[in-house]
Amino acid sequence: xxxxPRRRRIRDEIGHHIDELETELRAGGMSAExxxxxxxxxxGDTGSVERATRGAIPxxxxxxxxxxxxxxxxxxxxxRQLVGRPLxxxxxxxxxxxxxxxxxxxxxxxxAVVLRPLPFPEPDRVMQVNQTxxxxxxxxxxxxxxxxxxxxxxxxxxxxxxxxxTVTLEEGGEAVAVEGMRVSDTFFSLLGLSPTVGRAFLxxxxxxxxxxxxxxxxxxxxxxxxxxxxxxxxxxxxVDGRALEVVGIAPxxxxxxxxxxxxxxxxxxxxxxxxxxxxxxxxxAPGVTMDVAQRDMDRxxxxxxxxYPNSNDGWGARVAPVRDWLVGDRLTRLGTLxxxxxxxxxxxxxxxxxxxxxxxxxxxxxEMGVRxxxxxxxxxxxxxxxxxxxxxxxxxxxxxxxxxxPALGVVRALGPNDVARLAEATVDGSVLLVATAxxxxxxxxxxxxxSLLLIRRGVFTSLRSGTRSSSRSGRRVRxxxxxxxxxxxxxxxxxxxxxxxxxxxxxxxxxxxxxxxVVRFAVRLPNAAYDQGARxxxxxxxxxxxxxxxxxxxxxxxxxxxxxxxxxxxxVARSDREPDRQEDFVPVSWRAVTGDYFAAAGIPLLAGxxxxxxxxxRRGQDVANPPVVIDEGLAAELFPDGExxxxxxxxxxxxxxxxxxxxxxxxxxxxxxxxxxPRPRIYRPFTFSSxxxxxxxxxxxxxxxxxxxxxxxxxxxxxxxxxxIAPAPIEDDVRASVAWPRFSMQVLVVFGLIALTLAAMxxxxxxxxxxxxxxxxxxxxxxxxxxPAELRWMVVRAALRxxxxxxxxxxxxxxxxxxxxxxxxxxxxxTDPATFLIVPGVLALVAIxxxxxxxxxALAVEPRSALVSE
Amino acid sequence: xxDRVDLVPGTLDMLVMKAVSAExxxxxxxxxxxxxxxxxxxxxxxxxxxxxxxxMEDRGWLTSDWQRTDRGRRARYYRLTTEGARELEARRERxxxxxxxxxxxxxxxx
Numbered sequence: 001x002x003x004x005p006r007r008r009r010i011r012d013e014i015g016h017h018i019d020e021l022e023t024e025l026r027a028g029g030m031s032a033e034x035x036x037x038x039x040x041x042x043x044g045d046t047g048s049v050e051r052a053t054r055g056a057i058p059x060x061x062x063x064x065x066x067x068x069x070x071x072x073x074x075x076x077x078x079x080r081q082l083v084g085r086p087l088x089x090x091x092x093x094x095x096x097x098x099x100x101x102x103x104x105x106x107x108x109x110x111x112a113v114v115l116r117p118l119p120f121p122e123p124d125r126v127m128q129v130n131q132t133x134x135x136x137x138x139x140x141x142x143x144x145x146x147x148x149x150x151x152x153x154x155x156x157x158x159x160x161x162x163x164x165x166t167v168t169l170e171e172g173g174e175a176v177a178v179e180g181m182r183v184s185d186t187f188f189s190l191l192g193l194s195p196t197v198g199r200a201f202l203x204x205x206x207x208x209x210x211x212x213x214x215x216x217x218x219x220x221x222x223x224x225x226x227x228x229x230x231x232x233x234x235x236x237x238x239v240d241g242r243a244l245e246v247v248g249i250a251p252x253x254x255x256x257x258x259x260x261x262x263x264x265x266x267x268x269x270x271x272x273x274x275x276x277x278x279x280x281x282x283x284x285a286p287g288v289t290m291d292v293a294q295r296d297m298d299r300x301x302x303x304x305x306x307x308y309p310n311s312n313d314g315w316g317a318r319v320a321p322v323r324d325w326l327v328g329d330r331l332t333r334l335g336t337l338x339x340x341x342x343x344x345x346x347x348x349x350x351x352x353x354x355x356x357x358x359x360x361x362x363x364x365x366x367e368m369g370v371r372x373x374x375x376x377x378x379x380x381x382x383x384x385x386x387x388x389x390x391x392x393x394x395x396x397x398x399x400x401x402x403x404x405x406p407a408l409g410v411v412r413a414l415g416p417n418d419v420a421r422l423a424e425a426t427v428d429g430s431v432l433l434v435a436t437a438x439x440x441x442x443x444x445x446x447x448x449x450x451s452l453l454l455i456r457r458g459v460f461t462s463l464r465s466g467t468r469s470s471s472r473s474g475r476r477v478r479x480x481x482x483x484x485x486x487x488x489x490x491x492x493x494x495x496x497x498x499x500x501x502x503x504x505x506x507x508x509x510x511x512x513x514x515x516x517x518v519v520r521f522a523v524r525l526p527n528a529a530y531d532q533g534a535r536x537x538x539x540x541x542x543x544x545x546x547x548x549x550x551x552x553x554x555x556x557x558x559x560x561x562x563x564x565x566x567x568x569x570x571x572v573a574r575s576d577r578e579p580d581r582q583e584d585f586v587p588v589s590w591r592a593v594t595g596d597y598f599a600a601a602g603i604p605l606l607a608g609x610x611x612x613x614x615x616x617x618r619r620g621q622d623v624a625n626p627p628v629v630i631d632e633g634l635a636a637e638l639f640p641d642g643e644x645x646x647x648x649x650x651x652x653x654x655x656x657x658x659x660x661x662x663x664x665x666x667x668x669x670x671x672x673x674x675x676x677x678p679r680p681r682i683y684r685p686f687t688f689s690s691x692x693x694x695x696x697x698x699x700x701x702x703x704x705x706x707x708x709x710x711x712x713x714x715x716x717x718x719x720x721x722x723x724x725i726a727p728a729p730i731e732d733d734v735r736a737s738v739a740w741p742r743f744s745m746q747v748l749v750v751f752g753l754i755a756l757t758l759a760a761m762x763x764x765x766x767x768x769x770x771x772x773x774x775x776x777x778x779x780x781x782x783x784x785x786x787x788p789a790e791l792r793w794m795v796v797r798a799a800l801r802x803x804x805x806x807x808x809x810x811x812x813x814x815x816x817x818x819x820x821x822x823x824x825x826x827x828x829x830x831t832d833p834a835t836f837l838i839v840p841g842v843l844a845l846v847a848i849x850x851x852x853x854x855x856x857x858a859l860a861v862e863p864r865s866a867l868v869s870e
Numbered sequence: 871x872x873d874r875v876d877l878v879p880g881t882l883d884m885l886v887m888k889a890v891s892a893e894x895x896x897x898x899x900x901x902x903x904x905x906x907x908x909x910x911x912x913x914x915x916x917x918x919x920x921x922x923x924x925x926m927e928d929r930g931w932l933t934s935d936w937q938r939t940d941r942g943r944r945a946r947y948y949r950l951t952t953e954g955a956r957e958l959e960a961r962r963e964r965x966x967x968x969x970x971x972x973x974x975x976x977x978x979x980x
Contacts, residue, residue: 009946010920013897016945017916020898023941049917056921057928 010053014046074387081388091761092356096396096442097403098754099349103438104404104431105411106342106747112425114327114335119254121192122283126322127290129159129280129297134314134583139569140276143267145304145312149280150184152300155293156282160184160191161265163278164565166693168524168723169261170238171225177524177725178221180239180261187262188216188250190283197222198233198248205264214264215244220253221260239263240526241721255326273304273311274653281322294319310654314583333824334744340817341492345751346438348488351481352758353392353446355765358478389447397439401432414743478769479802482762486806487813489752489759490843494814496748497835498821498828503745505827506738512631512669512678513562514602515734517553519704520561521711521727522695532687535694536616538718539594539686542696545714551702556597557686561695562671563733572682574638575649575659582654586637589672589679592688598629598666600697606632608646608664611685615663625649625661627685633668634680650682660684674737675826697730704729741826759843760850767799767851782859792855799851800844807840875911882914882922884965887931887950887958894937896945897923923948931957 021039026032043049082089120126129149130138141149141161150159160183167180185206188194195216205212215237217226226232236243239261252259267278284293297317304312405427412425427435523542525535536557543555560566571585579585595611597603608629615627628650630638635645649659670678686694700707708727715724735742771778781791815831822830877885889900900923901914926932931954937947950958 010924012944013920013946014916016896016943017898019943043916049920052917053920053924056925 007050007054010050014043014049018043018046071383071387074384075391077384078388078391082391088356092353092392093396093399095349095352095356095758096392096439097399099346099353099442100397100400100435100438101403101407102751102754103342103346104400104427104435105407106338107434108404108408108425108427108431109411110335110339111431114332118323118326119193123323124321125284126191127156127282127284127293127319128322128325129282130318130320131276131301132316132318133571133587134581135587137569137587138318141278141280142273142276142311143271143278144269144273145276146278146280147267147269148304149297149300149317152303153282153293153296155285155288155296157285158186158190159280159282160187161267161278161280162187163265164259166522166524166725167239167261167263168241168526168721169225170241170721175721175723177522177723178260179258180263181256181259182265183262184265184267187265190281191255193250193252193255195248195250197230198246200248200250201262201264206266208266208268210264210266213242213244214247215239216248216250216262217246218252218256218260218262219249220257222249225260237261240524241528273308279325282319290319290321313654314581331740333820334740337495337821337824338744338747341495341748341751344488344492345755346442348485348492348755348758350442350445351485351488352762353442354448355478355481355485355762357446358481385447389443393439393443396443397435400439401427401435404431404435414746478766482759482766482802483806483809485759485762486803486843486847487810489755490807490810490840491814491817492748492755493752493839493843494811494818494835495821496745496752497839498818498825498830498832499741499745499748501832501835502825502828503738503741506674506741509670509674509826511671511674511734512603512667513671515562515730517700517702517704518600518602518730519698519700519707519711519727520695520730520733521698521715522561522693522725523715523722524693524725525722526692527690530692532690535691536594536686538722539694539696542714542718543594543596545717546696546698546711549700549707549710549714551700552698552707553701554596554599554699555696556594556600557694557696558591558593558597558601559686559689559691559694560591561697561733562601562669562730563674563737564695567672569679570682571653572634572638572650573655575651578651578655580655585651585653586634586680588634588682590682590684592684592686592691594686597683597697600699601669601671602699603669604667606665606667607644608662610664610666611683615685616687625659626688627663628660629664629666629683630662631666631668631678631681631683633678634682635665637680674734675741693725704731741824744824756843756846760846763799763803763847764850764854766802767795768854768857770798771795771854771857778859788859791859792852795855796848796851800847803844803847807843811836811840873911874913875908877912877914877918881965882918883926883931884958884961885914886919886922886926886948887954887961890932890948891950891955891958894947894949896937896939896947898945900948926954929957930954 018039021042022035025035025038030038118126129141131141131145132138143161146159146161150161153159162184163182165180165182166177168175169178170176183201185201185203188200194200196219198216201214201216202212204210205214213236217232222228222232232246233248234245236245238244244263250262252262265278282293284290294317297319301312301315301317305315408425408427523538525538530538539557543557546552546555560568568590570588570590571582572588573579573585591597593611595613595615598605598610610629611627630645630650638650639645639648645662645665648662650662652658652660666683668678668681672678698704698707698711711727712724715722778791814836818830828835885904886900889895889903895903897916897919901916901919905913923932923934927934927948931951932948933951934946934948936944939945
């Protein structure tokens with residue numbers, strides 16, 4: 001029989017041992033035979049010694065081939081550990097789940113809304129071109145100016161412009177309002193959104209007055225409205241009463257969700273140069289930088305200023321990455337803030353998990369010490385900790401990802417819906433990557449402290465001198481973690497506090513108008529069928545229909561309803577002090593409204609009168625001094641001395657422009673942005689400007705939502721081909737305008753409360769631990785007759801010391817951090833004293849409360865049992 | 871005259887390492903050395919000795935090779951490695967701590 005070398009070696013060693021025994025016995029005088037028998041007897045069963053020796057080393061090869069075995073053993077042990085202490089395990093896992101799920105949800109939201117690259121190829125090369133007013137504000141581009149920019153530029157591969165408009169689509173005899181976009185022929189190829197079916201617009205289709213009537217559908221509209229059949233190509237659809245041939249289907253839904261129909265822009269070179277309604281974009285030519293393009297646009301703007309001084313004097317151009325427009329500065333800031341907070345939050349979770357693991361580790365120190373003494377290799381102990389950590393990460397991370405999906409659904413449902421890309425927030429690959437990194441990172445970071453403690457000190461000291469010294473160093477680490485937790489909690493809670501204060505300020509803002517009981521909707525009255533006078537006639541008839549509905553108190557129309565995306569601007573000046581240059585005019589926000597608009601919107605009249613039937617005129621008909629109504633903000637700006645503005649003249653738009661007579665002054669309405677003082681406002685009669693899609697406001701004494709069916713009936717009674725567009729209570733618009741502040745506040749408050757809970761748990765754990773450790777001492781003091789109050793205070797004081805240290809560090813750090821929040825706070829200083837007093841105070845109270853319980857328990861200690869247990 | 875003592879559990883490795891710390895010994899020699907140093911009051915079971923030797927060699931505390939004995943026989947000789955010396959020191963320290971504690975407690979007044 002062939003033996004392996006190890007077995008032979010063991011046999012040889014045993015044989016030699018027996019030999020030596022035998023020799024010794026014979027030297028003692030025994031006969032050779034007796035000596036052999038006695039040696040064999042003394043040695044005992046050679047077979048069992050051989051087996052035991054072989055078994056001393058698991059498998060002969062050693063090294064890596066033993067790993068799977070060891071891992072299996074570690075996993076079994078780790079599972080036993082987790083199951084054996086269900087409360088601690090549940091807490092640890094819950095903390096990981098909350099931390100990781102929060103990270104995943106926030107990351108996927110921020111990713112979808114802010115971080116995800118724009119849905120175009122090479123988005124960084126796509127620039128937005130704005131016109132800039134003499135005052136340096138950004139404006140859109142007017143049609144003739146765009147034509148000139150596009151024709152004269154030398155730094156872009158191509159330029160394209162787009163104008164948003166709701167259009168009426170007639171389908172099966174029913175008129176529906178859908179989002180549309182007028183775009184240049186270059187739009188699709190420039191943005192890399194070329195039609196997947198059919199073709200893009202031809203250059204000749206984009207020429208003003210082109211005879212061809214074509215349209216392109218978005219993929220979503222094509223699937224939803226036309227069943228995704230290619231037969232749609234070449235068919236005609238009725239858009240705003242015109243028959244348009246569908247020539248292509250374009251993948252635009254990610255970039256512009258909701259936009260369904262594209263029509264050629266065909267810009268009118270003779271349109272007003274100061275009617276800025278187009279978004280202009282360009283793709284940088286190879287090798288051209290943004291600065292070069294900026295200089296190019298500066299040059300063209302300067303030329304246009306000279307050529308068209310009436311409209312373009314002093315106007316410049318600004319080139320900016322298109323990202324700034326599509327994402328927005330505030331969103332980016334909010335996103336950064338949320339990511340920062342969730343990062344801090346994850347650190348908190350790390351500290352909590354670390355603390356819980358440490359608590360467990362302390363309990364296990366002794367056992368670990370025994371294991372090393374028994375010869376468990378150091379790497380096995382590390383392996384054990386790693387396995388346990390991996391198990392925690394796996395269970396916690398898995399649960400977190402499973403939870404993140406539903407949580408994201410809640411966020412999508414509750415979050416602001418004005419940011420369409422929020423709907424894109426999903427748990428996808430990159431989000432899973434973040435989740436994995438967060439879970440693994442948490443456990444690694446959290447496992448670091450206990451591992452170091454166990455390996456560096458614990459193992460070697462625990463047997464030498466019991467568990468005392470090792471738990472002392474463990475306690476120091478745990479104290480440090482609690483301090484860190486409090487510091488982090490303070491920063492999260494302070495941010496949450498500031499945002500909450502800011503939001504409450506926003507909620508209590510005096511809007512200057514009364515949104516309750518008001519429904520708004522829009523009607524589309526296309527230029528092809530209506531001029532502004534015909535529109536006013538339509539609206540008068542509609543007003544009569546609506547006022548017949550019981551409960552309706554007032555009906556008014558405006559070019560832009562409160563908080564709509566239209567914020568038209570212009571310039572005015574006092575005619576008696578008219579400056580020579582437009583840049584010295586007052587920039588204003590303006591609306592063209594019917595006389596009843598003020599009553600419908602609930603804007604109080606302060607002086608003079610509102611528009612009446614006497615002001616009604618046809619567009620183009622010259623009235624000597626057309627009437628205007630101004631708000632108190634503009635009144636204060638134009639007449640700072642408090643003179644009565646009624647009856648005075650203001651000049652519209654430009655030096656030498658039309659002089660208008662102020663007939664009334666109304667209250668300032670905060671109807672564009674809630675978080676900013678309203679811009680000075682001027683109202684002109686509804687017939688002043690051509691607006692295809694006026695909004696109607698209906699004030700009712702009853703529930704505005706219940707009015708909607710009656711409104712739809714009234715509109716179709718006046719003209720069945722006119723759709724009622726998006727009827728909704730204005731209070732919804734008011735709410736939506738603060739959706740992001742509300743959302744970020746809610747997120748921070750939720751984070752803050754969880755952080756507070758974690759911090760409370762942390763200090764409770766540390767206090768309970770130290771009370772347990774000091775049981776003998778406390779027992780002794782009780783036995784010696786110490787005052788209970790004094791003892792309780794002794795315990796609470798120790799906890800409070802940690803909390804106060806953490807709070808101080810956190811407050812100091814917050815002063816640095818909250819400064820970054822200043823731009824998203826409304827009417828609250830980033831170092832708001834109230835917030836900076838209340839939050840630390842609340843935290844200190846929480847610290848006292850959460851150490852009170854263990855302190856009380858300490859006093860319940862039986863003096864005798866405490867002393868005996870030592 | 872039975873003044874034999876039992877091996878304190880967990881100390882065998884330490885004793886074996888001490889035995890081979892000065893010079894290389896084979897298994898039989900180790901057992902004899904321990905017996906002679908303790909005046910035959912402590913003896914080592916072969917069934918525990920050889921597994922311990924192999925295990926400690928696997929850990930890298932001991933190393934071994936075949937040598938000829940004085941009488942010319944082939945035997946496996948064990949020596950302490952540097953790592954083994956460190957381990958021996960650590961165990962001695964730990965042992966002394968425990969022994970001190972036990973003695974301190976047992977000598978104390980009740």
